[in-house]
Amino acid sequence: MTPKILVVGAGAVGGYFGARLAASGHDVTFLVRPRRQAQLSATGLCLVSPLGDATLTPRMVTADQLTQPHDIVILSVKAYSLAAAIVDMAPAIGPQTRIIPLLNGMQHLDVLSSRFGHEAVMGGTCFIVSSLDGEGRIHQAGVTPRLVFGPLVAGQDASTMAEALRAPGFDTVPSPHIMQDMWNKWSLLASLGTLCCLMRANVGEVARLAGGTDFVHATIKECTSIAAAAGYPLADDTINGIVKRLTQPDSTLTSSMFRDLSQGAPVEAQQIIGDLVTRARMHGVATPILGLTDLNLRAYELRRDSR
Ligand SMILES: NC(=O)C1=CN([C@@H]2O[C@H](COP(=O)(O)OP(=O)(O)OC[C@H]3O[C@@H](n4cnc5c(N)ncnc54)[C@H](OP(=O)(O)O)[C@@H]3O)[C@@H](O)[C@H]2O)C=CC1
Numbered sequence: 001m002t003p004k005i006l007v008v009g010a011g012a013v014g015g016y017f018g019a020r021l022a023a024s025g026h027d028v029t030f031l032v033r034p035r036r037q038a039q040l041s042a043t044g045l046c047l048v049s050p051l052g053d054a055t056l057t058p059r060m061v062t063a064d065q066l067t068q069p070h071d072i073v074i075l076s077v078k079a080y081s082l083a084a085a086i087v088d089m090a091p092a093i094g095p096q097t098r099i100i101p102l103l104n105g106m107q108h109l110d111v112l113s114s115r116f117g118h119e120a121v122m123g124g125t126c127f128i129v130s131s132l133d134g135e136g137r138i139h140q141a142g143v144t145p146r147l148v149f150g151p152l153v154a155g156q157d158a159s160t161m162a163e164a165l166r167a168p169g170f171d172t173v174p175s176p177h178i179m180q181d182m183w184n185k186w187s188l189l190a191s192l193g194t195l196c197c198l199m200r201a202n203v204g205e206v207a208r209l210a211g212g213t214d215f216v217h218a219t220i221k222e223c224t225s226i227a228a229a230a231g232y233p234l235a236d237d238t239i240n241g242i243v244k245r246l247t248q249p250d251s252t253l254t255s256s257m258f259r260d261l262s263q264g265a266p267v268e269a270q271q272i273i274g275d276l277v278t279r280a281r282m283h284g285v286a287t288p289i290l291g292l293t294d295l296n297l298r299a300y301e302l303r304r305d306s307r
C-alpha cells in the first residue's frame, strides 16, 4: 500500500520536499493554516528551482479537518511554531506513524518524543537553500537538496521508508548514524549562521575580508569542539568540507536564519545558537564567538519583540 505522507508546514522546506514527492506520484497531503491554504488555493504550490520549476495543486487539510493517522509525517515548521504544530498534527499520529522532523537544531527531538513517544520520532535533517517570496512561491537555489533521516530507537526502519520518500529534485538518504549527521549539520549551520548574522554578510563577503577566514576557522572550531564534547566528533573530511564551503571567496551562501533576520522576521536563535552555547557550558567548552552571536541575536529579538 502507498504510504500516506503528511507534510506539516508548506513553507520553504516542507513545500519543496512535499511538492517534489507529490509531483512524482506519492500520496502527499499538506497540513496548512488558513492563510497559506488560501494562498496555495489561489496560486498553486509553485517551485522555482534550477532543477526544474513546477506548479501543482496540493492536497491540503487544516487542523480541524485532520482526523486520520498518516504513515509518515514530515515536520517542517520553524522552531517557534513547534508547540502549536504539535497540537495541530496530533490526530495524524497513530501507533505506526513515523515523524521525520526537518527543523534545524536538536531540541525538538525531546519535545516530540515526550508528546508522541520515542517509537514515533525519527532523526532527520535536510540540506537545502530555499525561501519564500512575497507571493508564497518557493525559490530553491544551489546544489541538489538532500533529505536525510534515520532511526533513533530500535524498530524504526529508515531503508524501507526510503522508497516512499524518493523523488526527482532531491537526494534521499536513509542513514544508520542520524545523530552524527544531525551534529554535522548543526556544526555547519551554527558556523554559517554565526558568520552571516554577526557579520551581516554572506560567505564570500566574509572570506574576502582581511582576517575573515581566520574568524570562520575559529567559529567552526568552536562548533566542532562542542559536537566532540557531546560525543559526536566530526570526521576530518567533514570538517574540511565545512571549512571549504564557508571560506569560498565567490560564494553567495547565507543561512536561512540570516535571511529571516535580514527581513526583520523571527529567528530560531535559541534552537540554533543558544542551545549549542548551553551544551558547551555543560561540557566546559569555551565559546567566545558563539556566546557573542547568542547575545547579538537575543538583542535582535528583544528589539523586535518591543516593536
Ligand atoms: N529554508 C531553508 O533554506 C532551510 C530551513 N531549514 C529549517 O527548516 C525548518 C522550516 O524552515 P522553512 O521551511 O524555511 O520555514 P518557513 O517559514 O518557510 O515555513 C514554515 C511553514 O510552516 C507553517 N506552519 C507553522 N505552523 C504551522 C501549523 N501549526 N500548521 C501548519 N503549518 C504551519 C508556516 O505556515 P504559515 O504560512 O501559516 O505561517 C510556514 O508555511 C526550520 O527549522 C529551518 O531552520 C533547514 C534547512 C534549510
Ligand SMILES: CC(C)(CO)C(=O)C(=O)O
Pocket (backbone or CB within 6 Å): 104, 126, 127, 128, 129, 188, 189, 192, 254, 255, 256, 257
Ligand atoms: C546550512 C543550510 C544552508 C543547509 O541546508 C541550512 O540548513 C540553513 O540555512 O538553514
